[in-house]
Amino acid sequence: MIEEKGILFVLSGPSGVGKGTVRKALFEKDTALQYSISMTTRQKRAGEQEAVDYFYRTKDEFKSMIEENQLLEYAEYVGNYYGTPRKYVEETLAKGNDVFLEIEVQGALQVKENFPEGVFVFLSPPSLEELKNRIVSRGTESDALVTNRLQAAKDEIQLMDAYDYVVVNDQVDKAVEKVQAIVKSEHCKRERVAKQYKKVLEVE
Amino acid sequence: MIEEKGILFVLSGPSGVGKGTVRKALFEKDTALQYSISMTTRQKRAGEQEAVDYFYRTKDEFKSMIEENQLLEYAEYVGNYYGTPRKYVEETLAKGNDVFLEIEVQGALQVKENFPEGVFVFLSPPSLEELKNRIVSRGTESDALVTNRLQAAKDEIQLMDAYDYVVVNDQVDKAVEKVQAIVKSEHCKRERVAKQYKKVLEVE
Numbered sequence: 001m002i003e004e005k006g007i008l009f010v011l012s013g014p015s016g017v018g019k020g021t022v023r024k025a026l027f028e029k030d031t032a033l034q035y036s037i038s039m040t041t042r043q044k045r046a047g048e049q050e051a052v053d054y055f056y057r058t059k060d061e062f063k064s065m066i067e068e069n070q071l072l073e074y075a076e077y078v079g080n081y082y083g084t085p086r087k088y089v090e091e092t093l094a095k096g097n098d099v100f101l102e103i104e105v106q107g108a109l110q111v112k113e114n115f116p117e118g119v120f121v122f123l124s125p126p127s128l129e130e131l132k133n134r135i136v137s138r139g140t141e142s143d144a145l146v147t148n149r150l151q152a153a154k155d156e157i158q159l160m161d162a163y164d165y166v167v168v169n170d171q172v173d174k175a176v177e178k179v180q181a182i183v184k185s186e187h188c189k190r191e192r193v194a195k196q197y198k199k200v201l202e203v204e
Numbered sequence: 205m206i207e208e209k210g211i212l213f214v215l216s217g218p219s220g221v222g223k224g225t226v227r228k229a230l231f232e233k234d235t236a237l238q239y240s241i242s243m244t245t246r247q248k249r250a251g252e253q254e255a256v257d258y259f260y261r262t263k264d265e266f267k268s269m270i271e272e273n274q275l276l277e278y279a280e281y282v283g284n285y286y287g288t289p290r291k292y293v294e295e296t297l298a299k300g301n302d303v304f305l306e307i308e309v310q311g312a313l314q315v316k317e318n319f320p321e322g323v324f325v326f327l328s329p330p331s332l333e334e335l336k337n338r339i340v341s342r343g344t345e346s347d348a349l350v351t352n353r354l355q356a357a358k359d360e361i362q363l364m365d366a367y368d369y370v371v372v373n374d375q376v377d378k379a380v381e382k383v384q385a386i387v388k389s390e391h392c393k394r395e396r397v398a399k400q401y402k403k404v405l406e407v408e
Binding site: 124125126128160163164165168177181182184186188189190193194197200201203 | 326330332371388394
């Protein structure tokens with residue numbers, strides 16, 4: 001009855017906060033979300049598929065796309081480019097499907113600049129102590145590196161103000177429920193739906 | 205850890221849409237919400253209690269409160285006043301509890317004027333046909349009265365734009381889930397919580 005466009009949701013937060021864990025747990029519960037497929041210049045690995053794992057492009061192709069502003073964000077990592085293609089996101093949204101993107105803070109800010117109509121969710125650690133524990137427990141980092149990563153996280157937490165929502169990751173299932181609530185409630189936002197409801201209800 | 209003020213949620217919508225049904229179903233599932241207690245000049249009935257069913261006041265007392273802007277909204281109905289006392293709402297919110305108010309459209313617009321920081325949810329009928337059925341099935345109304353009420357509902361639907369969210373009441377349980385999602389997600393709004401998170405995370 002009501003035809004609605006999808007919404008781009010961006011989950012981000014400091015390194016070590018557990019973005020990947022929350023995203024995986026969310027996708028186990030919610031099959032309506034479409035995970036954003038990245039574009040990369042790295043080689044396709046055995047078992048990977050075009051338009052499933054990544055969109056695979058040459059460096060020249062990728063650079064052209066950067067110039068033509070066809071990427072919502074991109075970064076270079078160990079000699080290869082990775083990015084989020086605008087066309088794929090827009091086509092998925094146009095079909096009425098939500099797109100979900102999990103990404104580090106700098107990438108999220110790029111997306112916000114290129115696609116401000118997205119909904120930006122900042123995943124926050126419950127405390128600095130807890131974030132430190134998570135960074136340490138990942139393994140082999142030296143003390144100096146832990147201190148560096150903690151300072152980087154603090155710098156990223158400062159950028160919280162660019163986001164629409166803050167979800168604390170104290171318990172994964174609670175954080176997932178909050179993200180699900182955000183997804184559901186954003187679809188009820190008056191500015192998204194009022195026009196169509198009024199049409200259906202014949203008052204316009 | 206994070207101390208948060210409560211939020212005032214206002215559920216409204218045209219007469220016949222099922223506001224009371226959704227509110228009752230919501231309160232059966234959600235015990236953390238505090239229903240807003242109205243003030244009235246009507247006589248206390250057997251079994252009713254002050255500050256549970258209503259706050260009971262004389263007409264003179266009520267009129268003084270109107271003059272002193274101590275009511276978020278009020279209306280006269282069959283010779284008595286009914287209203288929402290600002291003080292009760294503010295004290296409940298200050299304790300960290302959410303307040304939930306179910307009210308007709310004109311009342312909601314008064315609340316919005318006096319308490320714009322509230323969250324305003326418009327309950328919408330799925331179709332005009334369905335709204336007409338609900339009005340007719342309530343019973344004894346004449347055809348002319350049904351036409352009048354339907355026109356009044358259409359006028360109220362025009363006022364949707366003053367609201368933050370629109371929830372369609374096609375199925376009560378779905379509508380309740382959406383209202384619950386709105387409550388949960390509003391508590392994650394960055395402008396409400398970022399300051400406190402930054403404090404806890406020692407970046408401010």
